[in-house]
Amino acid sequence: MKRNKQWDVRGAVGFAALFHFLYSCAIGCLLPFLTLYFRHLGLTAVMTGTIMAVKHIVALVWRPLSCILARRHNKRRMVITGSLVCSAAVVLALLLFPPTGKSTESRSCNISQLSAVHELSLTTLKPKTTEKFSSPVVYSTEHKLKPAQEHNNTENIPAMPVNISALHNNQSTIVTTTSSQSDRQESLEAKKVQMPSPGKRSRSLTKREQKQQETDKIQYEFLGSLKVMDTQHQMFFLVMIIIILWEILAAPLMWTADDGLHEYLDFVDATERHRAVKPWRLLGTAGGMGCSGILVSILYCLIGTVLHFYTYALLMVLTVPLAALLPLYRHKREHVPGAGLKALHLVRGDSQAVLCAITAVLTGMAGSAVSDFLLWQMQDHNATELQMGIILAVVPLCQAAFAPLNGCLTRLLKVHGRLLPIGIMGLSLQCLSYSFMWTPWTVLPSQVLAGISIGALWWSLEAQSVDIASPGTELAVKRVFETLYLDLGAGLGSVAGGFVVQKFGIKALFQGTAAMLGVWCITLAVLQWRIPRQRRINYSRLLAADASEMSESESEQDNDWLEKAMEVDNVNNNWRRLD
Missing domain, CATH: 1.20.1250.20 (MFS general substrate transporter like domains)
Structure with missing residues (x-):
C-alpha cells in the first residue's frame, strides 16, 4: 500500500450508509409481512412459528461461521455480492406454491367482496320467490325426514308392487359375483401354494435383482408416505426448505459488510464513525415497510401480496453495484484471535x-x-x-x-x-x-x-x-x-x-x-x-479529557487511576497482534 494514499473517511461512511439503507429497505419490504404470506398459503400458527424458529436457528449457527470464513479467505466482497443476488432469486421460489385451500386469512379483494355480496343477495332472494310460488309445486314443500322419523313412519308407507323377475335377476347377479370372488380366492391360494419358499427364491435371484427390489420397495414406501401426507404438511415442508436455503444465503451479508467497514475505520483511527450507519438502517427499514404497504394496498386487486417479494428482489439487485464499491479492508495486524x-x-x-x-x-x-x-x-x-x-x-x-x-x-x-x-x-x-x-x-x-x-x-x-x-x-x-x-x-x-x-x-x-x-x-x-x-475505567475518555477543565487534584487522581489501570491491564492482557 502506498504511503500517500488518501483515505476519505466521510465518503466511505456515506457510501456504506447508502448501502445499508437500500439493503434494510429491501428487508423491510418483505420480512415483516412474511408470516402474513404463510397464513395466505394456509399454514397454521404452529407451522408458521416453526418455520420462523428454524430461520433464526440457521442464522444463529451460520452467520458467525460464514463471517469467519469470509475474512480468513479474504472473500468478503464476493460473499456480499453472491448473497444479494442468490437470496433475491431463491425467495421468489415461494411464489411458485399455490395456496392449499385452507387459508385462515379473512381479507379478500374489494371486487371479490362485491361479487360475494351480489351472490348473497341472490341467494337470499331465492327462498322468497319459491315460497311465493310454492303452491302449485308439490316437491318444494316436502321436508327431508330424519333417520329416526323414517324408521318410525315405515308403517304408514303404502304397499308397492314388486317385480319378481327383477328380483330373480338381482339374485342371479349376486350369485355370480360371489362365485367370481370365490374363484379369485381359490386362484390366489393356488398361487400361494405354487410359490416357492423364500430360501429357494433367494437362490434363484441374483444379488443385483435383490438390491433392485429393495430399492424399489423403499421408493414405493417413501412415495406412499408422501401421498398419505396432506397438502398442508407438504406445503409446510416445501416452504421450510426454501426458507432455510434463503437464510443460508442471506445471513452472512450484514455482518460481513460490518466487519469490513469496522476494520477500514479502525485502520484510520475513526472507529467512532461506525455508529453513524445504524440510523440509516433504521430509516431504510421504516421506508421499506411503509412504501411496500402503500404499494400493495393500491395494487392488491391486481397482483395481491406478491409485490412484497418483487420489491425485495428489485432492491437487492439495485444494491449489487453498491456492493462492488463498498469500503472494505482486511486489517491483518489488529485482529484479536478468538x-x-x-x-x-x-x-x-x-x-x-x-x-x-x-x-x-x-x-x-x-x-x-x-x-x-x-x-x-x-x-x-x-x-x-x-x-x-x-x-x-x-x-x-x-x-x-x-x-x-x-x-x-x-x-x-x-x-x-x-x-x-x-x-x-x-x-x-x-x-x-x-x-x-x-x-x-x-x-x-x-x-x-x-x-x-x-x-x-x-x-x-x-x-x-x-x-x-x-x-x-x-x-x-x-x-x-x-x-x-x-x-x-x-x-x-x-x-x-x-x-x-x-x-x-x-x-x-x-x-x-x-x-x-x-x-x-x-x-x-x-x-x-x-x-x-x-x-471500569475508560482509557480513551481519560486520555481525551481536556487538562484545562480539570483541577490539579483531579488530574493527579486520574493519573493515579490510569497508572494502576495500565499496570493491571499489562498483567491481565493476553491478546497479541498478528503480523
Missing part, C-alpha cells in the same frame, strides 16, 4: 452483563412473538396493507429518533442500567395494549412506546458491552447481545408463540408476553439493586 469466545467469557464473568444477556433473550422472545402474529390480529380486524405498513414503520422511526439522545442520556443517568427496567416495562405495556385492540389505528400509540423502549434497551446493551469489552473485542461483545436478542430469543419466541396462538389465541399470547416481561422487570430491578456494580 474474539467471539473471549467476548462470551467477558459476558459470563460480569454479573451485570449476565443480567443484560438474560434480558436480551427474554425481550427477543417477546419481540419475535409480537412481530410474527401482530399482523394476523390486525388482519382479523380488517386492517389493510396501508395501515399495516404505516403502523410497522413507526417503531424503527422512533428508534432512529432515539439515537441522537444517547449523549444526553449518558450525562443524565450516568448509569445505563437504570434505563433497562424502564425499557422492559414499556415493552410489557405495549404487548398488553395489543390484546385490547379493537381497530387497527389503536395500535399506533403502542408502536411509539415500543420504538422508544427498544431504543432504550439497545442503548443500555451497547453501553454494557463498552463497559466490559477489552481492547479489540468491542464489536464482538456487542454481537453477543445482538445474537441473543435476534437469533436465540427470537427462535424460542417463534416456537412458543406458534403453540400459544394455536391453542389459546393471539390475545392470550400478548397477555402472557406482557406478564412475562412485567415479572422480569421487577426481578431485574431487585437484582440490579442487590448486585454490586464494578465500574
Whole structure:
C-alpha cells in the first residue's frame, strides 16, 4: 500500500450508509409481512412459528461461521455480492406454491367482496320467490325426514308392487359375483401354494435383482408416505426448505459488510464513525415497510401480496453495484484471535452483563412473538396493507429518533442500567395494549412506546458491552447481545408463540408476553439493586479529557487511576497482534 494514499473517511461512511439503507429497505419490504404470506398459503400458527424458529436457528449457527470464513479467505466482497443476488432469486421460489385451500386469512379483494355480496343477495332472494310460488309445486314443500322419523313412519308407507323377475335377476347377479370372488380366492391360494419358499427364491435371484427390489420397495414406501401426507404438511415442508436455503444465503451479508467497514475505520483511527450507519438502517427499514404497504394496498386487486417479494428482489439487485464499491479492508495486524469466545467469557464473568444477556433473550422472545402474529390480529380486524405498513414503520422511526439522545442520556443517568427496567416495562405495556385492540389505528400509540423502549434497551446493551469489552473485542461483545436478542430469543419466541396462538389465541399470547416481561422487570430491578456494580475505567475518555477543565487534584487522581489501570491491564492482557 502506498504511503500517500488518501483515505476519505466521510465518503466511505456515506457510501456504506447508502448501502445499508437500500439493503434494510429491501428487508423491510418483505420480512415483516412474511408470516402474513404463510397464513395466505394456509399454514397454521404452529407451522408458521416453526418455520420462523428454524430461520433464526440457521442464522444463529451460520452467520458467525460464514463471517469467519469470509475474512480468513479474504472473500468478503464476493460473499456480499453472491448473497444479494442468490437470496433475491431463491425467495421468489415461494411464489411458485399455490395456496392449499385452507387459508385462515379473512381479507379478500374489494371486487371479490362485491361479487360475494351480489351472490348473497341472490341467494337470499331465492327462498322468497319459491315460497311465493310454492303452491302449485308439490316437491318444494316436502321436508327431508330424519333417520329416526323414517324408521318410525315405515308403517304408514303404502304397499308397492314388486317385480319378481327383477328380483330373480338381482339374485342371479349376486350369485355370480360371489362365485367370481370365490374363484379369485381359490386362484390366489393356488398361487400361494405354487410359490416357492423364500430360501429357494433367494437362490434363484441374483444379488443385483435383490438390491433392485429393495430399492424399489423403499421408493414405493417413501412415495406412499408422501401421498398419505396432506397438502398442508407438504406445503409446510416445501416452504421450510426454501426458507432455510434463503437464510443460508442471506445471513452472512450484514455482518460481513460490518466487519469490513469496522476494520477500514479502525485502520484510520475513526472507529467512532461506525455508529453513524445504524440510523440509516433504521430509516431504510421504516421506508421499506411503509412504501411496500402503500404499494400493495393500491395494487392488491391486481397482483395481491406478491409485490412484497418483487420489491425485495428489485432492491437487492439495485444494491449489487453498491456492493462492488463498498469500503472494505482486511486489517491483518489488529485482529484479536478468538474474539467471539473471549467476548462470551467477558459476558459470563460480569454479573451485570449476565443480567443484560438474560434480558436480551427474554425481550427477543417477546419481540419475535409480537412481530410474527401482530399482523394476523390486525388482519382479523380488517386492517389493510396501508395501515399495516404505516403502523410497522413507526417503531424503527422512533428508534432512529432515539439515537441522537444517547449523549444526553449518558450525562443524565450516568448509569445505563437504570434505563433497562424502564425499557422492559414499556415493552410489557405495549404487548398488553395489543390484546385490547379493537381497530387497527389503536395500535399506533403502542408502536411509539415500543420504538422508544427498544431504543432504550439497545442503548443500555451497547453501553454494557463498552463497559466490559477489552481492547479489540468491542464489536464482538456487542454481537453477543445482538445474537441473543435476534437469533436465540427470537427462535424460542417463534416456537412458543406458534403453540400459544394455536391453542389459546393471539390475545392470550400478548397477555402472557406482557406478564412475562412485567415479572422480569421487577426481578431485574431487585437484582440490579442487590448486585454490586464494578465500574471500569475508560482509557480513551481519560486520555481525551481536556487538562484545562480539570483541577490539579483531579488530574493527579486520574493519573493515579490510569497508572494502576495500565499496570493491571499489562498483567491481565493476553491478546497479541498478528503480523
